[in-house]
Amino acid sequence: MRPMDEIATAEPPPAPGAEQYPALDLANSAVTLPGGHRIDFLATPRAAEQWLVDRGLAPSDTGLIETCAGRLRSLREQIRALLAARTAGLPAPAAALTAVNDALTRAPAASLLHWDPDRGLYREAAHPVTQIVEHALAVLAANAADLLTGPDAERLTACRSAPCSRYLLRHGRRHWCSTRCGDRARAARAYARRTRTDAD
Known part of the structure; x- marks a missing residue:
């Protein structure tokens, strides 16, 4: 089995829409690769902290602990539940709505005003780790x-290349999160056609 660092280098490019919507990127932070390999980019506190740092959501010295990483993974699953319901045309799960609304209301609404001799006046949310995560x-x-209530909600779809479990914003007829998934889906369809033809 390959080490985690080596597998992580196989991370697919961001799904269409993930750069515009960090929540979509969060939903896709656990990836199922061909062969059934699953990579969770939030699996450890260190990995979860790096994910937040890379998206400008936390400073690099946050010192994330497992409880905080677990809260991030939990929000991911609730957002995935809402995306799944939306793309399937089903009612939003009550537990997912509660979790997202709880996350919305926990953080302070404003960054405070600070003074630094080198920087002058600036605004920043200077919190302990828990508040940074909140x-x-x-x-x-x-x-x-x-995303779920805006005009892009109509473009939300799940990648149609098994075993991929990522979500994306559809562009035209494209229903795959990456070129790799598109190639795999086309190959599977071609194989199915050949198999049907051979059986006839």
């Missing part, structure tokens, strides 16, 4: 709410 969760929850 702020990140609130940003991601608000972004998910914007």
Whole structure:
């Protein structure tokens, strides 16, 4: 079995829409690769912290602990539940709505004003780790709410290349999150056609 660092280098490019919607990127932070390999980019506190840092949602020295990483993974699953319901045309799960609304209301609404001799006046949310995470969760929850209620909600779809479980914003007829998934889906369809033809 390959080490986690080596597998992580196989991370697919962001799904269409993930750069615009960090909540979509969060939903896709656990990836199922061909062969059934699953990579969770939030699996450890260190990995979850790096994910937040890379998206400008936490400073690099946050010192995330497992409880906070677990809250981020939990929000991911609730957002995935809302995306799944939306793409399937089903009612939103009550537990997912509660979780997202809870994340929306926990963070302070404003960054405080500070003074530094080198920087002058600036605004920043200077919190302990828990509040940094609550702020990140609130940003991601608000972004998910914007995605699910905005004009792009009609373009939401699940990648149609098994075993991929990522979501994306559809562009035209494209229903795959990456070129790799599109190639795999086309190959599977071609194989199915050949198999049917051979059976006839």
